[in-house]
């Protein structure tokens with residue numbers, strides 16, 4: 001028998017919980033990248049790296065029909081990553097003045 005919507009939502013909630021924890025971990029790592037870039041005067045936006053991230057992950061998708069959706073998703077994640085890095089760098093610059 002097909003699952004009820006409640007059962008499906010229970011699993012969606014579990015997936016969201018995992019994704020939230022992974023998102024937080026990713027942003028914690030992105031702060032470390034921001035520290036490195038601030039110290040070494042690196043550019044926040046690294047298009048070559050972004051293209052690699054998209055390529056290697058889309059290639060591994062089990063369902064190729066999801067490629068266009070995943071591509072937008074991972075770009076959105078990296079956009080937030082750039083915002084976090086910019087906020088960190090702005091904060092460091094403010095401290096200098």
Ligand SMILES: O=C(O)C(=O)C[C@]1(C(=O)O)C=C[C@@H](O)C=C1
Nearest residue numbers: 033044045046047049050078081
């Ligand atoms: O790897 C980097 O250099 C990062 O800044 C991290 C990250 C990402 O979120 O994966 C974010 C921005 C860059 O354009 C590329 C990748």
